Amino acid sequence: MDHRNHSGDLIDDDAAQSAQISEKKPAVNGAEIDKNGKKRQSLPQIPEILNLKQTAKMFGVSPSTIRRWTEPDGKYYWKEFPKPERFGVKLRKFNRRLLLNFLEKMYDDP
Structure with missing residues (x-):
């Protein structure tokens, strides 16, 4: 299967997989950002x-x-x-x- 980067160049499978992993954005204020840019709120931790x-x-x-x-x-x-x-x-x-x-x-x- 052909994979292309943002500029349209062909890349190998390993590079494509690492690019997909890097698409995940870090959590912001307890909410994880998915690849579509939507926030997914994590459940609050209930203290013991x-x-x-x-x-x-x-x-x-x-x-x-x-x-x-x-x-x-x-x-x-x-x-x-x-x-x-x-x-x-x-x-x-x-x-x-x-x-x-x-x-x-x-x-x-x-």
Whole structure:
């Protein structure tokens, strides 16, 4: 099969293959550019550790509600809710896998 470069000159198969590979454009802001110049958005990476705001968004509640659920001395303490990891006095982070397991268990149990 004849392959030609942009200027119309005949090129061999190896050169044609490397030219096709180089047509792929680099990713820009998380989106890969295909050979037609269209952006293909890659899926966002979900972190393994979520902050209070991300956890609240996951459950459809406010961050203060998550705080209430996780305070052992509080009126609304939910002992089954996954406990946050504490980093210092104020910083709390939640393990995403524990939260997902909690949701599964919550919906599986009658």
